[in-house]
Amino acid sequence: MAKEKREIIRLFSESNNRHFYSTTKNKRNSPDKIKLKKFDPILRKHILYVERKTSK
Incomplete structure (x- = not known):
């Protein structure tokens, strides 16, 4: 099987609330x-979101 090139990530809010984008x-x-x-x-309002990996 070929290795996947794309990875699912989550962008978490820097304000430490629970909101994220996938x-x-x-x-x-x-x-x-x-x-x-x-x-x-x-x-x-607009704030900085940082990438963190998701567990599969």
């Missing part, structure tokens, strides 16, 4: 952790 990324093209500014519906 997405995939290509491990080969971007090996570093992703940091994105996304909208947090709990705080109702």
Whole structure:
């Protein structure tokens, strides 16, 4: 079986609430952790989200 190129990741809020976004990324093209500014519906403003792996 071929090794998967895309990995399911979760982007967790820096504000330490329980909100997260799920997405995939290509491990080969971007090996570093992703940091994105996304909208947090709990705080109702844009804040930084950081990548953490999900357990399968």
